[in-house]
Amino acid sequence: MSREMTVSPIARNDPADVMVWTHLSVRLVRALGIALYLYLLFWIYASVLVPRGTFFAFSAAPARWSWTAFFLAMTPMLVLPSAVRTVSDCILWLIYAIVVAPAVVLAQSVIGTMPYPLVSGLIAALVLAIFLSRLRPLALPTVRVSGVVYMGLLLIAWCAANGYLLAKYGITLRLVSFENVYDIREMFSASSTGVVIYVVNWTANVINVVLLVFSLRTKGRRYLLIAVVLSQLDIYGLTGYKSVLAPLVLVPLALWIREDWWRRGFSALGWGLTALLVTATLIGYTYSPIVLGMVDRVFLAPASLTALYYQYFSAHPLAGPVYAIFRELYGVSGPIHTPANIIGSLPLFPFKTMANANLFADGYANFGWSGFIIIGVMLGMCLWLIKSVTRGLGLPATMALFLVAIIDLLNAGLPTILATHGLFLLIVFCYLLPKPRDQVQFRPAPHPEAA
Numbered sequence: 416m417s418r419e420m421t422v423s424p425i426a427r428n429d430p431a432d433v434m435v436w437t438h439l440s441v442r443l444v445r446a447l448g449i450a451l452y453l454y455l456l457f458w459i460y461a462s463v464l465v466p467r468g469t470f471f472a473f474s475a476a477p478a479r480w481s482w483t484a485f486f487l488a489m490t491p492m493l494v495l496p497s498a499v500r501t502v503s504d505c506i507l508w509l510i511y512a513i514v515v516a517p518a519v520v521l522a523q524s525v526i527g528t529m530p531y532p533l534v535s536g537l538i539a540a541l542v543l544a545i546f547l548s549r550l551r552p553l554a555l556p557t558v559r560v561s562g563v564v565y566m567g568l569l570l571i572a573w574c575a576a577n578g579y580l581l582a583k584y585g586i587t588l589r590l591v592s593f594e595n596v597y598d599i600r601e602m603f604s605a606s607s608t609g610v611v612i613y614v615v616n617w618t619a620n621v622i623n624v625v626l627l628v629f630s631l632r633t634k635g636r637r638y639l640l641i642a643v644v645l646s647q648l649d650i651y652g653l654t655g656y657k658s659v660l661a662p663l664v665l666v667p668l669a670l671w672i673r674e675d676w677w678r679r680g681f682s683a684l685g686w687g688l689t690a691l692l693v694t695a696t697l698i699g700y701t702y703s704p705i706v707l708g709m710v711d712r713v714f715l716a717p718a719s720l721t722a723l724y725y726q727y728f729s730a731h732p733l734a735g736p737v738y739a740i741f742r743e744l745y746g747v748s749g750p751i752h753t754p755a756n757i758i759g760s761l762p763l764f765p766f767k768t769m770a771n772a773n774l775f776a777d778g779y780a781n782f783g784w785s786g787f788i789i790i791g792v793m794l795g796m797c798l799w800l801i802k803s804v805t806r807g808l809g810l811p812a813t814m815a816l817f818l819v820a821i822i823d824l825l826n827a828g829l830p831t832i833l834a835t836h837g838l839f840l841l842i843v844f845c846y847l848l849p850k851p852r853d854q855v856q857f858r859p860a861p862h863p864e865a866a
Contacts, residue, residue: 441682442492442497444686445492445683447685448685448686448688449516449684450489451689454480456692456714457520457521459696460478461524463696464710464711469715470711470765471711471715472711473763476523476524476527477524479523484520484523487538491538494546496508496545496549499677499678499681499810500678501805502802502810502817504548505677506801507541507544507548508681508684509821509825510794511541512684512688513714513717513825514721514825517714517718518717518775519534521718521719521722522721525718525722526722526725530726532725533722533725536779536787539787539788539791540788541791543795544795546795547794548798548799552802552803553803555804558846560848561849564849565847569625569629573626573646576614576617577618577646577649580615584653587649587652588652591651591655596657597655599654603655616835618646619647620820620836620838624841625844627643628666630643632670644663647659662818665815669818670811671811673811674809692710695707695710717773720758720770720773720776721775723758723772724754727761728754728779728783734780734781735781754770754772754780755769755770755771758770771826774790777828778829797842800842801817801842804842804845804848808845816841819836820838
């Protein structure tokens with residue numbers, strides 16, 4: 416037998432075989448990272464957060480690890496995109512890693528029994544969204560808008576929104592400590608009308624974010640950058656919403672991270688979440704209860720609230736979806752029985768709070784089990800539309816634009832995010848971006864090594 420016949424195709428570096436092995440190794444490394452993350456999250460929940468009695472560490476029964484729940488939580492990885500190419504792929508991975516997989520693993524301990532309808536609904540919703548997001552991008556009709564006109568319209572919208580808030584509330588630029596934001600939120604909620612809610616959210620989540628990306632991408636826009644930052648800080652002083660401060664940190668960070676770094680980062684998503692979870696827990700357990708509270712809110716709350724929503728609305732009337740869009744638009748006053756209000760009033764919490772959960776929990780609270788299917792289809796169509804309107808922008812710019820929306824998806828209902836929080840408006844702004852898109856400096860500049 417000749418030497419050539421005894422050497423395997425892998426040893427000869429056959430391109431097709433090397434590609435297959437590379438693909439499998441990436442999936443294996445990612446799966447091991449997610450598995451380690453889920454196990455450590457369960458261990459920290461059972462051994463640290465529940466004994467400490469943190470805010471979202473609910474436990475109806477002694478925490479028990481379930482291999483059935485673990486393997487069910489790992490199944491969506493079979494259909495999740497193996498290579499992250501668009502912001503839609505990033506959103507799917509984050510929803511899976513932060514919401515779906517932890518909820519499947521922890522639900523039995525939170526509720527006391529294995530909730531198979533909840534598990535099947537979460538997995539079905541995510542799989543539906545995955546397959547719909549894979550549809551070929553829409554061939555949308557081209558709208559001829561020049562860079563000057565586009566930026567002019569943005570600046571007019573910015574001046575109108577900030578002028579309206581200034582005329583109604585005056586200058587509210589103040590540095591408010593995180594401990595005092597709840598009093599400010601109550602005062603703002605008592606004095607705000609439906610129009611104000613929309614103006615605040617659209618300005619903070621859309622207009623300021625787009626202008627922030629533009630000012631950071633373009634040289635000589637220092638004054639615009641300062642104006643946007645002051646506007647965001649003024650809205651924070653008015654509302655007490657801590658999420659308003661997130662774009663000031665996350666947008667520059669997203670633009671600084673290179674395209675290939677984004678791709679590699681999501682390939683090792685489980686390992687990164689594991690490192691962040693362990694580091695924050697060690698710091699919180701040893702030095703700072705505030706950091707431990709952040710672990711409770713960021714890593715545990717999406718899962719535990721999903722289980723709690725399921726348990727409550729399986730035994731009580733559904734909330735109904737009308738409030739999600741129309742209550743602010745029509746300025747409805749008085750107590751509104753939203754899912755967040757209802758769950759936040761339960762005696763599980765030390766005081767009444769707004770227990771905002773994620774898009775799937777909100778869908779179940781509104782529609783029952785069919786809400787998983789409805790929200791899964793809506794999410795898939797939204798991601799398909801986002802993929803269609805952001806072609807050619809690159810991951811740094813699209814992640815910078817949609818990071819606030821991603822955070823909202825992990826903490827609110829999808830109809831509310833689309834309307835009140837301005838996700839649909841952001842999609843429209845992305846669609847209207849001038850062609851060629853580098854007229855507004857959203858396309859990343861070539862790396863020096865490629866020059």
